[in-house]
Amino acid sequence: xxGMRIGELARRTGVSERxxxxxxxxGLLVAQRTPGGHREYPATAVDRVVHIQELFAAGxxxxxxNKILPCMRDCDGGPxxxxxxxxxxxxxxxxxxxxxxxxxxLRSREVLDEVIAGASGAAAxx
Amino acid sequence: xxGMRIGELARRTGVSERxxxxxxxxGLLVAQRTPGGHREYPATAVDRVVHIQELFAAGxxxxxxNKILPCMRDCDGGPxxxxxxxxxxxxxxxxxxxxxxxxxxLRSREVLDEVIAGASGAAAxx
DNA sequence: GCGGAGGCTAACCTCGGTGTCGGGTTCGAG
DNA sequence: CTCGAACCCGACACCGAGGTTAGCCTCCGC
Numbered sequence: 001x002x003g004m005r006i007g008e009l010a011r012r013t014g015v016s017e018r019x020x021x022x023x024x025x026x027g028l029l030v031a032q033r034t035p036g037g038h039r040e041y042p043a044t045a046v047d048r049v050v051h052i053q054e055l056f057a058a059g060x061x062x063x064x065x066n067k068i069l070p071c072m073r074d075c076d077g078g079p080x081x082x083x084x085x086x087x088x089x090x091x092x093x094x095x096x097x098x099x100x101x102x103x104x105x106l107r108s109r110e111v112l113d114e115v116i117a118g119a120s121g122a123a124a125x126x
Numbered sequence: 127x128x129g130m131r132i133g134e135l136a137r138r139t140g141v142s143e144r145x146x147x148x149x150x151x152x153g154l155l156v157a158q159r160t161p162g163g164h165r166e167y168p169a170t171a172v173d174r175v176v177h178i179q180e181l182f183a184a185g186x187x188x189x190x191x192n193k194i195l196p197c198m199r200d201c202d203g204g205p206x207x208x209x210x211x212x213x214x215x216x217x218x219x220x221x222x223x224x225x226x227x228x229x230x231x232l233r234s235r236e237v238l239d240e241v242i243a244g245a246s247g248a249a250a251x252x
Numbered sequence: 253g254c255g256g257a258g259g260c261t262a263a264c265c266t267c268g269g270t271g272t273c274g275g276g277t278t279c280g281a282g
Numbered sequence: 283c284t285c286g287a288a289c290c291c292g293a294c295a296c297c298g299a300g301g302t303t304a305g306c307c308t309c310c311g312c
Contacts, residue, residue, distance in 0.1 A: 005279095007288065017289085018270060026269095036278045038289055055241075058234035061268070071245050088245050095238045098231055105228045108185040112221045115194050116214060131309095133258060143259085144300055152299095162308045164259055187298075 003032075006039050013049040020049065026062040028052050028069060059101075064094055132157075132165045139175040146175065152188040154178050154195060190220050 010017045023029040024039070029048060031039035048069075055065045067087055136143045149155040150165075155174060157165035174195075181191045193213055 005289075016270070018272085021291090022269070034278085036289085037291095038278070054237055056269080057230070058237040059231065060234075060238070068241055068245075071241075088242060091238065091242045091245065095235060095242065098235050098238065102228060102231045102235070104185050105224055105231065109221055109224050109228070111181065111184040112186070112194075112217060112224065115197065116217045116221065118197065131259075142300075144302085147260090148298095148300065160308080162259085163261095164308065182299080 002043055003040050004043070004045075005041070006031075009041050009045055009049065012046050013053070015049055015053060023049070023052055023062075027066055028062060059098055060094060064090070128169055129158075129166050130169070130171075131167070135167050135171055135175065138172050139179070141175055141179060149175070149178055149188075153192055154188060185224070186220075190217075193217065 004012075006017050006020055009015075010020060013020075020029065024031060029045065029052065031041055031045075034040055051069070052065060055068060056062075060068070067090065071087065130138075132143050132146055135141075136146060139146075146155065150157060155171065155178065157167055157171075160166055177195070178191060181194065182188075186194070193216060197213065
């Protein structure tokens with residue numbers, strides 16, 4: 001129920017051990033250490049890692065996640081820090097970046113569709 | 127009117143010499159060589175580079191562009207190769223990949239919006 | 253033929269998350 | 283106590299378009 005080591009956390013979250021160590025290196029995840037130096041995670045770490053994964057999946061960089069995490073409630077059970085307007089601004093900028101990527105990709109798809117249509121037409125004509 | 131070297135092509139297209147050499151390395155652009163080894167481009171290269179740029183701007187990778195280019199008419203004045211069904215299939219796969227990226231990003235934006243909403247709410251509550 | 257502008261190649265760096273490898277250490281069951 | 287599994291850390295590879303540097307060579311006008 002309580003402590004687990006990195007292997008089990010990896011198994012439970014589906015995240016590789018490598019990534020978990022990376023998260024720690026980036027300050028996203030903290031771990032107690034056994035006297036021998038092995039990482040020891042509390043049960044709440046599972047949820048935290050899941051949160052981190054969601055944010056990574058959202059295309060955010062570790063630096064950004066680092067700022068967001070302390071503001072998320074029910075992330076670690078701890079009291080959520082107050083979100084500064086600056087943070088909100090940064091997150092909004094981040095969302096705009098994603099918006100731009102989406103419209104770029106939509107345009108990509110259009111171009112590709114045109115090419116496909118042209119290619120199909122050529123094939124049909126030949 | 128006819129031949130030009132890499133510097134002029136770069137100037138006319140606004141693409142760096144480095145990129146032009148990269149395009150050649152990727153098989154997107156061919157160049158004659160002078161006896162001394164300098165690249166010699168025909169006037170039509172300008173249009174071709176512009177096409178390449180459009181496709182890059184559309185977010186396509188060089189590998190994809192490499193497949194598309196020979197099928198585009200009025201690209202180089204040459205006869206457009208007949209699009210094989212295989213190519214159409216590959217392009218369609220590429221479009222599906224882009225579609226997946228788009229839906230991933232849409233979900234990402236949702237997640238981010240939730241975080242922003244939460245953060246704003248926390249700030250408002252504080 | 254000389255000099256400067258322009259071109260050539262090869263090679264390293266960027267960014268960021270993660271796979272992978274290697275060599276050393278620790279844990280825990282038997 | 284011993285052995286194997288699990289863990290530690292550091293470091294390199296990767297992807298992709300292209301910036302940048304270094305050292306050498308070519309082109310062309312004078």
